Amino acid sequence: MTSAVPKIVALVGAGVIGRGWIRVFAPHGAQVRVYDPNPAQIPQTLAWLEQDLAADVAEGFVTAAERDTVLKNTRGEPDLAKALADADYVQESAPEKLDVKHALFAELDRVAPAKAILASSTSALDIGEIAKGLPGERRCVMAHPFNPPHLMPVVEMLAAPGTDPAILQKACDMLAACGQIPVRMNRYVKGFLGNRIQAAVVREALHLVESGVADAVAVDAVIRDALALRWATIGNFGANHANADEGIAQYFSRYGGSYAMLMEDLDSSSPRFDPQVLRQIADAIEQREGVKGVAAFVRKRDVMVKELNQLKRRHEARK
Amino acid sequence: MTSAVPKIVALVGAGVIGRGWIRVFAPHGAQVRVYDPNPAQIPQTLAWLEQDLAADVAEGFVTAAERDTVLKNTRGEPDLAKALADADYVQESAPEKLDVKHALFAELDRVAPAKAILASSTSALDIGEIAKGLPGERRCVMAHPFNPPHLMPVVEMLAAPGTDPAILQKACDMLAACGQIPVRMNRYVKGFLGNRIQAAVVREALHLVESGVADAVAVDAVIRDALALRWATIGNFGANHANADEGIAQYFSRYGGSYAMLMEDLDSSSPRFDPQVLRQIADAIEQREGVKGVAAFVRKRDVMVKELNQLKRRHEARK
Numbered sequence: 276m277t278s279a280v281p282k283i284v285a286l287v288g289a290g291v292i293g294r295g296w297i298r299v300f301a302p303h304g305a306q307v308r309v310y311d312p313n314p315a316q317i318p319q320t321l322a323w324l325e326q327d328l329a330a331d332v333a334e335g336f337v338t339a340a341e342r343d344t345v346l347k348n349t350r351g352e353p354d355l356a357k358a359l360a361d362a363d364y365v366q367e368s369a370p371e372k373l374d375v376k377h378a379l380f381a382e383l384d385r386v387a388p389a390k391a392i393l394a395s396s397t398s399a400l401d402i403g404e405i406a407k408g409l410p411g412e413r414r415c416v417m418a419h420p421f422n423p424p425h426l427m428p429v430v431e432m433l434a435a436p437g438t439d440p441a442i443l444q445k446a447c448d449m450l451a452a453c454g455q456i457p458v459r460m461n462r463y464v465k466g467f468l469g470n471r472i473q474a475a476v477v478r479e480a481l482h483l484v485e486s487g488v489a490d491a492v493a494v495d496a497v498i499r500d501a502l503a504l505r506w507a508t509i510g511n512f513g514a515n516h517a518n519a520d521e522g523i524a525q526y527f528s529r530y531g532g533s534y535a536m537l538m539e540d541l542d543s544s545s546p547r548f549d550p551q552v553l554r555q556i557a558d559a560i561e562q563r564e565g566v567k568g569v570a571a572f573v574r575k576r577d578v579m580v581k582e583l584n585q586l587k588r589r590h591e592a593r594k
Numbered sequence: 595m596t597s598a599v600p601k602i603v604a605l606v607g608a609g610v611i612g613r614g615w616i617r618v619f620a621p622h623g624a625q626v627r628v629y630d631p632n633p634a635q636i637p638q639t640l641a642w643l644e645q646d647l648a649a650d651v652a653e654g655f656v657t658a659a660e661r662d663t664v665l666k667n668t669r670g671e672p673d674l675a676k677a678l679a680d681a682d683y684v685q686e687s688a689p690e691k692l693d694v695k696h697a698l699f700a701e702l703d704r705v706a707p708a709k710a711i712l713a714s715s716t717s718a719l720d721i722g723e724i725a726k727g728l729p730g731e732r733r734c735v736m737a738h739p740f741n742p743p744h745l746m747p748v749v750e751m752l753a754a755p756g757t758d759p760a761i762l763q764k765a766c767d768m769l770a771a772c773g774q775i776p777v778r779m780n781r782y783v784k785g786f787l788g789n790r791i792q793a794a795v796v797r798e799a800l801h802l803v804e805s806g807v808a809d810a811v812a813v814d815a816v817i818r819d820a821l822a823l824r825w826a827t828i829g830n831f832g833a834n835h836a837n838a839d840e841g842i843a844q845y846f847s848r849y850g851g852s853y854a855m856l857m858e859d860l861d862s863s864s865p866r867f868d869p870q871v872l873r874q875i876a877d878a879i880e881q882r883e884g885v886k887g888v889a890a891f892v893r894k895r896d897v898m899v900k901e902l903n904q905l906k907r908r909h910e911a912r913k
Contacts (some may be wrong), residue, residue, distance in 0.1 A: 472816060506822035507902065
C-alpha cells in the first residue's frame with residue numbers, strides 16, 4: 276500500500292491558521308507551497324517557521340534532522356498558479372467571509388489540477404455554501420483545524436452536498452497519514468463540534484465567576500486539575516464509562532435523573548463577558564502559572580501539550 | 595512554622611469515596627483511622643488499600659518505602675469513639691441522605707474532641723443543612739473530593755453559615771499540606787462547580803451524538819485530543835487567555851458576540867440518555883482505547899492520569 280501522504284500540498288493563505296498547516300504536512304514528506312495574496316506575508320511566515328522549529332529543537336521536541344526536513348519541504352510561492360501546479364491537496368485559510376471564500380474556491384477550482392482536493396479551514400461557514408454551484412463541488416471538503424494543528428491533532432471534516440464520498444475519505448486518509456485525527460461531521464451545525472463544547476464550558480465557567488459562586492482560579496482548578504485530567508486521557512464518554520462498574524449505560528441509568536435536574540439549573544443565558552472581571556481573571560491565572568504576558572503563557576501551554584502528546588502516544592503505541 | 599498536616603485523621607465511612615481519602619492523608623504522615631458502621635467493610639477496605647498500593651509499586655509510581663508508610667499510618671477501627679479519639683480532622687463519607695448525614699454529624703459533634711474539624715464528602719447536599727443547629731456548627735465544613743482524590747487533587751470547600759472562617763482556612767491548609775488543591779465556594783449551588791461544568795459538557799456531547807451530528811468517537815476525540823489538551827495544562831480561562839495577543843479580555847471583546855450566538859444555538863434540554871446509544875458508545879470507546887471492560891478502562895485512566903500529574907508537577911516545580 277502506498278502512503279496516503281499527499282505529495283504536493285498548496286497552502287492558500289499564510290496567516291496564523293494557514294501557517295500552522297506547514298508543520299502538519301512537511302514533516303511527513305509532503306512538498307508544501309505557501310501562498311498568500313499579500314506577498315509580504317510569505318517571508319514573514321517562513322521566518323516564523325524557522326523560529327518555531329528552532330524553539331522545538333532547543334527544547335528537544337524536534338531533532339535537527341526533522342527541522343531540516345520541514346525547511347527543505349517548504350517553499351514560499353507568491354504566484355497562485357505555480358503554488359497550485361500539480362498539487363494533490365489544497366488547504367484554504369482565507370478570512371471568514373462567505374463571499375471571499377466562495378470566490379476563492381471558484382478560482383482554486385479553475386486553476387488547480389483535476390486531481391487536487393480543495394479543503395477549507397473555515398471555523399464558522401458551511402462548506403455547502405462555500406462550494407455551492409462550483410463545477411468541482413465534488414472535490415471540496417471542510418477540514419477545520421485546532422490551533423496549532425500539529426499539537427492539537429483533531430481536524431473537523433464535513434462534506435458539501437455534492438462532495439464525492441471517496442474524496443472526503445481520501446482527505447481523511449491524507450490527514451491521518453500526517454498524524455492528524457480527522458473526525459467526521461454528518462451535517463453542518465454552528466460552531467461544529469469543538470466550539471460548541473467549548474462554548475458550553477465557557478458559559479458555565481464564566482457564570483460561576485460572574486455570579487460570585489467562586490473565583491476564577493477556583494473554577495479553573497476544577498477544570499485543570501480534576502475534570503480535564505479525565506477528559507485529556509480517556510475523553511468525556513470515557514470518563515462516564517469509568518464511573519460505574521458496568522459502564523456508561525449503567526452510569527446514566529443511575530444518574531441520568533440527577534443530571535437532568537442539574538442541567539435545568541444551569542444558566543442558559545450568555546455570560547456578561549465583563550471586561551473588569553476578565554482582566555482580574557488574566558492577572559490571577561498568570562500568577563497561577565508563574566508567567567507574565569500572553570506570549571509566555573502560550574509558550575508554557577505548547578511545551579506542556581507537547582509533553583502530554585508524547586505521553587499519549589506512548590500509550591497509543593502500547594495498544 | 596509547623597506543618598499543617600493533621601496528626602490524627604478519622605475517616606467515617608469506608609466505601610469508595612471514604613477509602614480514597616486514605617491515600618491523601620497517610621502518605622504525608624497523618625495517622626489515619628478507618629471506621630465504617632458495617633464492621634465487615636473495614637477489612638475489605640484495607641485489602642483494597644494493599645492491592646491499590648501494590649499496583650502502584652509494580653508500575654513505579656510509589657516506592658516500597660512510601661507504600662510501607664501508608665500501611666503503617668493506616669488502621670481500621672470498628673469503634674467510632676476510638677476512631678475519633680484525639681482526631682484533628684474527621685472526614686465523613688456516608689450515604690447522600692440529609693437525615694443520615696445530619697444525624698451522623700450530630701453524633702460526631704458529640705463524640706469528637708473539641709479541636710477536631712468535621713468535614714463532609716457530600717457531593718450534593720448543603721453543608722448548611724447538614725450542620726444546622728449543631729452546637730459545633732462552627733467546626734463543620736464541606737470538603738468534596740473528586741475520585742480518586744489522590745489523583746484528582748481538587749477538593750471543593752464550602753462553609754456552613756455558622757462555620758468559623760478560621761476553621762475553613764485550617765481545613766484548606768491541612769488539605770493543601772497533603773498535596774490537594776482546595777477550592778472555595780462562596781455559597782451553595784446544585785452540583786457545586788465540577789458537576790455543573792461536567793453536566794454542561796455531557797449535555798452538549800450527548801446531544802451531538804443523539805441528534806446524529808457526529809458519532810461518539812468523533813465527539814470524544816474533539817475533547818480528548820484537542821480541547822482537553824488545553825484544559826488539562828492551562829485551564830479553560832487559560833485557554834481563552836492564550837487565544838488573543840492581548841489575552842482574555844481582548845479575546846471576549848472580539849468573540850463574545852459570536853459566543854453569545856453560539857450559546858443560543860446550544861440545546862438546553864436534557865439528552866435522552868438512550869441506553870442503546872450508550873451501549874454503542876461503550877463498545878466504540880473501549881475499542882478506541884484498546885481495552886475490554888470497565889476495570890481495565892479505569893486502570894488505563896489512572897496510569898495515564900498519574901503520568902499527567904507527574905508532568906504537571908515538573909512544571910509546577912519550575913515556576
